Structure formats: structure tokens, C-alpha cells
Amino acid sequence: MNFEKRLTKIMRAEAPSLFGPGALTRGNVDRYHLHKLQAALRYAARNSSFYRERFRKAGAAPEDIGTLADIEKLPLTEPGEVAASPFRFLCLSRSEIARVHAFVTSGTTGPQKKIFWTQNDLDRIIRFLAAGIGTVAGRGDVVNVWLPAGLPYGQADLLSRGVKKIGAKPVIAPMDIRSEDHLRLIRESRATVIFGSTRLILRLTRELQYSHDLSRLGVHTLFLTSEYLPPGARTDLQRIWNCRVSTHYGLTEMGLGVAVECEAGDGYHFNEAGLLAEIVDPETGRPAAPGDEGELVFTTLTREAMPLIRYRTGDISRLITAPCSCGAKALGKFAAVGKRLEAIALLAGGEKIHPSLIDGVLMDMPGFVDWQAVIDRRDEREILHFRVELTEPDTGKIPEMKKRLFAIPALAKSIQAGWMAEPLIGIASPGELRGTGTGKRLIRSAG
């Protein structure tokens, strides 16, 4: 069953009276969104002390929202506000919370966030994850889930439950599994789909591709999440595994699973049964012009424990409203997220770089496994220090890497103008940059 059909089923179950017997139309979805939005706002104003106060101060009441466009009358919610006082967002008593996800989004920086769920919230997450994984797997598939495991209703467990819902079998791989052991797990479990972070799956591929024929394992889809996948690296993965490569966009605050790439391969259909998406200008917070790039903002429509209204994701994207060539008739899309606001590093000369630019030039280089970068501003000129992991530590590849880095206009310009020294590249030992693969990538500052 395709994604649109599954989402239709979920929406019908959430609001049976709004839908007729026919196929889903955009009009149905808009009507559903307005109905759910109004209910979600009334619920939050009544039950969350944060939103009660927020709406009062803004002079806005849920009753003022008569159309979807009216949502811009409401203030945005900042991630820092959730981190600072999570309990003020709670809409029910602590005894009704079934699960808490506590996490930091970017490696080790930033305050910890806590997101609360009721059992109904968790059940909705699982239903959506089933719809997402259903785009690449079905009955009889074995899905290798490579996500942080442990507690019930943790990431790996939630996806595993979604996998079971579509009649497939989940097999969880430990986050720190060595590549050779992972290969054995894939073989022995007869995995047909691998779901995991882009960075870790690229590492797995590089560490095994020269000693094994990965195209003969029977894996028909790599389903990647967490980080941007540059086009060159995608082609590489498709060729090496001889399989489909699809990507997923997730955000813990929005229910972990948020959006999946469709066969059209250009953008993501998202959880329109549970979320309303907007694009705003990150500087002013005002709605972006239709089709323009800006910050993705989500409003939860069905959340019980902790609704989030106009929540800023920090992710840069744009909405795509043209009909999708995959055949989805009623669902919208947003473009792949290549930039996150907090990951954009401002260089001394005013140029900006972000990790996906570096991924874009380095990740499809033969034998390239992973990188880390630190900007050092302590000297007269800025300098980027790279640690780079290759399948075989080989300083002979440094000139090629430099050449590729110079292909990033912001870096080339800064270096030519003398604002920045040539990057320094150090070769890491195999496995050195492995990490846990759960934090999102940042270019850090030294000193």
C-alpha cells in the first residue's frame, strides 16, 4: 500500500465525519487540517500553561483562527523554550505520561530537550512509522533497524513495532556494531532493507565494499535518515549495493518519523495526518512567499501529552505544491533539507558554509569514510582543521581532498581573499570518527 493510501486511512480514523467514501483530495486534507488545528489550539490553550500564557500575551485566541492562513497570527515556539521548561508544555498530569524522550540534537552541544508522550501518542507514532517504512517494505521483508535501542518505545523499538505492523520482520543492529559483524547480521537475518543514519551506512559501505560484493546480499533498499545525502554519494550507494536508496526526514519533537522521499525522488511527503507544515523567513518569522526557501515550522495536530504549535525546526527547506509524479494526488511535499540554521558557520569574510557542502564534495570520494572539522579563529587568519577518515590511511589523498574543498565557492573565495588559510587535513586512524552516529553534524569552533 502506498504512502498516500496509508495516510488517508490514518486521517479517516482521526476524523471519520470529514471524509466521504471517495479518494482523498487536497480539499479534504485542508479541511482536515483546519478542523484538527482548531481543536489542537483549544486543547493547548486549555491545558498547557505555556500556551495559555503565550496566547494571552500575544492577544490571540484559538477562536481567531478561522482559516489555515490565520495560523500566522500565533507566535512561533522556539526549541530553547521547550528545553528550558518542558513541563509547562504538558497538557495532562505526569502520571499519564507513558514515555519521555530526552536528548540533545547536535552532538554534545545545546541544552537537553525532553519530549513527553502518552500511550496514544506512541501508538500514533508507530502507525506513522508503519506508513513510512511501508514505502520501501512489505510482508515478507526483513528490516535491519540500525537506531539507538534499549528501552521499550525507544527509537529502535518504535520503528520495529511499525515494521511488524506492515507484516515485515525487524532485526535490530547495535549502534556500535563493527562492520564485519554487521555484514554477518545482514546475511544471517536475510535482511532486505537497512534503515539507519546516512553517515553510518556510508561508513558500513566503505568499510566493506573493497572486500565484499555488497550487491549480492539481497538488500533491495537502503533507507537513510538523520543527515543529508549528497547526489554523488547516493549514486555510489545505488551502484555498490545495486539497490534503491530512499531517505527519511525525522525530528524527535515531531514524533521521530516525519517525512519520506517518494519514488519521484524529489522531496518528501510528510505526516499530514499529524502535522501542519509552514515555511517562514528565519530572520523575521514571517511566512515565506509560496515556493520560497525558509525555515520549516511544524504544528502538531493530534498530540496529547505535549502539543507544539508553530515549532521552529531550524531546518531550511521549501514547500512543493505542484502535483507529484509519484501519483500522490492530495499530499504536499517539502524539499530535502540540506541546511540547518545552527550548523551554518559564518566565516570571517562574511561567507557561510554548512556541513552538507562539505559532504557534497567529499562523501563520494573513493575510500572516504567520514570527516570532522573545527574552525580555528585564534590566529590572524581563520583556518579549517579537518580530521578525515579513509578506508586506508593515506596522506597521498590530501591534495585531491583540498581540490574538492576548493570547489566550494565560499571556501575558495575566503582563501583567495586571504581571510582564511588553506585548510589543514589530518588523517584519522580507522574507526576514530565512528562516534554513535546519533548527533547531527556541526562545524565546531576552536578556542
Ligand SMILES: [Zn+2]
Ligand atoms: Zn510523490
